[in-house]
Amino acid sequence: MGDILEFFEQMGFMNMTYQQGIMLLLSFFLLYLAIKKQYEPLLLLPIAFGMLLTNLPGAGMYHSELWTAFLDANSPAYHSYGTIMREGGLLDILYIGVKAGVYPCLIFMGVGAMTDFGPLIANPKSLLLGAAAQLGIFLTFLAANSMGFTEAQAGSIGIIGGADGPTSIFLTSKLAPELLGPIAIAAYSYMALVPVIQPPIMRALTTKKERAIKMSQLRPVSKTEKIIFPIAITTIVALILPDAAPLIGCLMLGNLAKECGVVDRLSKTMQNELMNIVVIFLGLTVGATATASSFLDWSTIKIMVMGVVAFGCGTAGGILLAKLMNVFSKEKINPLIGSAGVSAVPMAARVSQQVGQEENPSNFLLMHAMGPNVAGVIGSAVAAGILLTMLG
Amino acid sequence: MMTPLVINWSHVWMVTGLGFCMVILLLVVLIFILKLLGAVVSSAVKAPKAAQPKAVAAPTAQAAPASAESQADDDLAAIAMALHLYFNGVHDVEPTEIHIKRVERSGWNSKLYGMNNLHR
Numbered sequence: 001m002g003d004i005l006e007f008f009e010q011m012g013f014m015n016m017t018y019q020q021g022i023m024l025l026l027s028f029f030l031l032y033l034a035i036k037k038q039y040e041p042l043l044l045l046p047i048a049f050g051m052l053l054t055n056l057p058g059a060g061m062y063h064s065e066l067w068t069a070f071l072d073a074n075s076p077a078y079h080s081y082g083t084i085m086r087e088g089g090l091l092d093i094l095y096i097g098v099k100a101g102v103y104p105c106l107i108f109m110g111v112g113a114m115t116d117f118g119p120l121i122a123n124p125k126s127l128l129l130g131a132a133a134q135l136g137i138f139l140t141f142l143a144a145n146s147m148g149f150t151e152a153q154a155g156s157i158g159i160i161g162g163a164d165g166p167t168s169i170f171l172t173s174k175l176a177p178e179l180l181g182p183i184a185i186a187a188y189s190y191m192a193l194v195p196v197i198q199p200p201i202m203r204a205l206t207t208k209k210e211r212a213i214k215m216s217q218l219r220p221v222s223k224t225e226k227i228i229f230p231i232a233i234t235t236i237v238a239l240i241l242p243d244a245a246p247l248i249g250c251l252m253l254g255n256l257a258k259e260c261g262v263v264d265r266l267s268k269t270m271q272n273e274l275m276n277i278v279v280i281f282l283g284l285t286v287g288a289t290a291t292a293s294s295f296l297d298w299s300t301i302k303i304m305v306m307g308v309v310a311f312g313c314g315t316a317g318g319i320l321l322a323k324l325m326n327v328f329s330k331e332k333i334n335p336l337i338g339s340a341g342v343s344a345v346p347m348a349a350r351v352s353q354q355v356g357q358e359e360n361p362s363n364f365l366l367m368h369a370m371g372p373n374v375a376g377v378i379g380s381a382v383a384a385g386i387l388l389t390m391l392g
Numbered sequence: 393m394m395t396p397l398v399i400n401w402s403h404v405w406m407v408t409g410l411g412f413c414m415v416i417l418l419l420v421v422l423i424f425i426l427k428l429l430g431a432v433v434s435s436a437v438k439a440p441k442a443a444q445p446k447a448v449a450a451p452t453a454q455a456a457p458a459s460a461e462s463q464a465d466d467d468l469a470a471i472a473m474a475l476h477l478y479f480n481g482v483h484d485v486e487p488t489e490i491h492i493k494r495v496e497r498s499g500w501n502s503k504l505y506g507m508n509n510l511h512r
Contacts, residue, residue, distance in 0.1 A: 124426035131419040138412040145404045155407075217468075225433045232425055240418055357479060364475060375419070382418055386411045 015057040019292035026295075027052040027287075030185075039192040043165065043283050047185065050287020054091060062091035062288040067099075071177065091288040094281050098173050098180070103282040104166035105250040110275030111166070111377065112230070112254025113267050115345065119371040121225050122218040125325070126337075130375025132321035133341025134383045136161030136314030140306050141387075147302055152176050155387040157303055160187045161310025162380030163194070163342035169286060170247060171384040175391055181290030182300040186307035194347045195354075197308065198315050198339050202355050205319045206335050210326075211359040213334040215368045223259070230256040237382065243392070244385025251381065314342040318372060333368075340369040343376040 008014060030048035034041040054062040066088055069077040077083040084092050097103045120126050137158040144154035156172040156179055168187040172180050190197065203211075230252035238245035257267040322338030336356050340348040349369035356365040 121426060121430070124423040124430075127419040127423050127426070128416075131416045134415050135412065138408045141411075142404060142408050145399055145401075151400075151404065151407070154404075220464075222433055224436075225429060228429055228433070229426070232429060233422065236422065236425060237418065240421070241414075353475075354479070361476075361480075362472075364472060366475070378422075379415060379419060383411065383415050386414050387407075390407050390411060 010058065012057045012059070017057070017292065019296050020055045020057055022296060023055040023290065023292045024052060027055065040188050042279060043188050044192070046280050046283025047188065047287035047290075050091065050284040051181075051290045052287075053284070054288040054291055059089075061089040062095070062285075062291070063088060064289070064291050064294060066092060067095070067177065070099075091285055095285040095288065097278075097281055098169060098285050099177070101170050101173060101246060103278050103285075104170035104173075105246045106274060106278045107166040107282065108247050108250040108381075109254040110270050110278070111345070112251040112256075113258045113270035113275075115251075115255060115258075115374055115377070116370070117229055117255060117374055118221040118226065119218055119367050120374050121221045121229055123368070123371045125333075126371030127375045127378070128325065129318050129322055129338045129341040129372035130377075130379040131341075132338065133314045133318035133372070133376050134162060134379045135317030136310040136312070136342070137380070137383050137387075139313045140310035143309060144302075144306055147306070149299070149302075150176070152391050153179055155391045156183055157306050158310060159183075159380070159384055159387065160190065160303075160307040161314040161342070162376070162383060163187070163191055163311060163314065163344040163348065164377060164380040165191060166282075167247060167343075167380045167384045169282065171387060174388055177289075178294060179299070179303065180286060181295055182303045183307075184286040185290065186304050190307050190311050191344050191347070194311075194342075194344045195351050197311050198348065198351050199355050201312055201315045202319060202336055202339050202351075205316060206323070208359055210323070210335050211356060212363065213332050214360070214363050215334055215337075215365070216331065218367060218371075223261075226259040227256065230259070233378070237378075237385075241382060241385045241389065243388040244382050247381040247384065248378065251377065311342065315339045318342065318376075334363075334365055337365055337369040337372055340373040341376045341379070343373070343380050345373050345377060346370065348376070349373040 027048045030044055030051065033039045034044035034048055053059060066077065066084055069075040070079060070084065072078060081096055084096060088095075139158075140161050141154045141158035144157040145151060149157060152175040156168075156176040159168045159171045160183060162168065165184065165187050169180065169184055172183045176183075234245075234249050234252040237248045254267075254270050257263050257270060318338030318341030319335045320338070321341075322333055322335035326332050326335065334352075334356060336352045337349075340352045342348055349366055349372075352369035353364065353366040356363045
């Protein structure tokens with residue numbers, strides 16, 4: 001009889017708090033969004049499942065208290081990966097890759113191997129649009145400070161405006177690991193909602209005439225330029241801003257492997273196997289950080305609200321700079337491509353194309369928008385490096 | 393009870409202003425480098441062409457840009473058509489299923505009643 005009672009006492013049902021129940025329901029909802037609605041399913045599915053696993057009472061797959069001790073300078077487990085390996089569960093061990101900043105960099109390697117920087121090389125001015133779209137990061141940093149977050153937390157919240165999941169995770173794991181769950185979920189949710197968030201802002205800030213502007217064809221880019229580009233960017237950015245080197249370096253390594261044409265096997269591995277494996281680990285472990293105690297908090301709601309603000313400001317920044325460039329430039333550019341300056345590759349560029357075609361069906365902005373789009377990836381990595389230097 | 397956080401506003405403004413300016417500045421530097429790269433590579437590509445003997449270079453120099461241009465136009469036309477078809481849903485949607493029509497038996501076609509049993 002005693003054994004039966006003990007068995008019942010050890011059941012997850014008996015030990016579940018109502019907060020864990022809410023988190024389980026939330027994970028079911030996210031799984032529904034990923035599977036049925038297909039909102040960024042490749043990431044949302046592992047994130048939601050990680051959230052499910054971490055909130056199962058008694059499963060012991062992730063221990064937030066171990067990671068609190070990991071960050072506590074007075075604890076014997078301070079910065080001790082040995083303690084994590086000894087006492088942690090499966091998700092704790094996988095989380096080491098996030099904590100050490102390994103997964104976001106490996107994902108960037110895959111992103112680099114899949115990205116064509118040709119439109120950016122052909123039209124270097126696109127970099128300005130990519131830079132202007134980072135306005136959202138810094139305005140949100142300001143707003144988050146005024147809402148009572150610490151500067152490090154505010155920087156991590158602001159980076160949501162970069163619309164770049166790996167960069168958000170990389171910076172948050174360094175500056176404010178306690179907010180990793182809500183920030184990652186906000187970043188990926190809003191990236192999936194780019195086609196909903198951006199078009200109203202784009203229409204509000206541009207006139208019909210501006211949206212119908214046709215741009216001249218981009219010049220062809222030689223293979224030599226494409227090979228020199230990643231080497232030059234890595235060298236220059238890393239020399240000016242060493243903290244951005246891991247992200248930019250991995251992005252450009254992937255791109256060099258793609259463009260040089262002599263390491264096809266490596267390039268394909270980066271694009272497929274490596275990328276997929278890391279996405280699984282990253283999604284699961286980021287979801288695992290969304291424990292009831294850390295997620296069900298007012299700060300999560302504030303982060304969600306500020307995430308939208310960051311996204312909106314970034315979109316507006318890119319569009320407004322494109323309009324400003326039109327004032328001084330002879331060759332007009334369609335301001336709609338400015339909104340693609342937030343990373344979210346290639347969805348933001350596709351939104352520019354779609355909104356442009358609403359005004360003029362014969363207008364093809366996709367390749368023009370890819371320039372600011374990939375510039376946004378570089379811009380957000382640079383902004384992350386700057387925030388890490390200033391706040392880290 | 394949470395202790396109110398003391399915000400160092402001067403530092404916050406400094407990070408905001410300086411951070412954003414640094415992003416712009418760094419990317420402006422990259423613009424110059426990309427422009428320089430484009431100029432250097434294009435001049436390096438042009439240089440060997442000029443060094444080639446005139447008699448041999450003349451026919452290819454005339455033919456190559458024309459064919460490259462027409463090929464680029466063809467590519468553009470194909471891409472434009474594909475995008476148009478994709479975004480406007482102009483193409484036919486085929487069901488990709490093969491249906492074998494089952495013959496329903498009735499008094500009108502049953503071999504029990506008919507003289508010509510067409511359906512077997």
